[in-house]
Amino acid sequence: MTTELTLLVWSAGLTLAQAMLAAVGGNLQKGLPVMAGNRDDPPRFSGWVGRAYRAHRNMLENVVLFAILVLAAQAAGRTNGQTRLGAELFFWARVAYVPCYVIGLPGVRSAVWFVSAAGLAMIFLQLV
Numbered sequence: 572m573t574t575e576l577t578l579l580v581w582s583a584g585l586t587l588a589q590a591m592l593a594a595v596g597g598n599l600q601k602g603l604p605v606m607a608g609n610r611d612d613p614p615r616f617s618g619w620v621g622r623a624y625r626a627h628r629n630m631l632e633n634v635v636l637f638a639i640l641v642l643a644a645q646a647a648g649r650t651n652g653q654t655r656l657g658a659e660l661f662f663w664a665r666v667a668y669v670p671c672y673v674i675g676l677p678g679v680r681s682a683v684w685f686v687s688a689a690g691l692a693m694i695f696l697q698l699v
Contacts, residue, residue: 573650575641575658575694582634582662589627589669596620619673626672630665633687637661640694649697657693660686 572580597606600620616624637658644654664687671680 573645574655575650576645578658578662579638579641582637582665585662585665585669586627586630586634589623589630592669592673593620593623593627596623619675622673622675626669629668629672629684633661633665633691636691637694640691640698643698644694647698651697654694654697657690657697660690660693662690664690 594606597614597616597620600616600618601614605614615621641654641658644650664683668680668683668687671683
């Protein structure tokens with residue numbers, strides 16, 4: 572398996588870990604009855620729990636792009652050193668993004684997000 576595909580799989584694991592972090596936080600903040608209910612009127616989360624939910628949502632938005640780009644590069648036979656580096660930048664920046672967001676480091680969080688976006692751009696540029 573290529574580095575890009577390996578990091579895509581690990582990105583799925585990271586996305587799952589973020590979902591678990593947000594769910595545990597939601598249970599701590601709102602309680603199991605609220606979290607296990609239908610949530611027709613979704614609860615509002617504050618503090619680190621709210622940031623964990625927003626970080627997870629941001630990952631969902633970005634991992635889709637990463638998957639499309641990695642799978643397209645793989646299918647087109649266009650993987651190379653640039654796509655590998657782009658995938659590494661994306662993945663490791665996303666790993667760093669979680670604590671930056673959950674702890675509440677807005678400037679650092681934005682810079683780390685930009686690094687992950689640069690990784691996506693590196694892969695994209697190998698496909699166009």
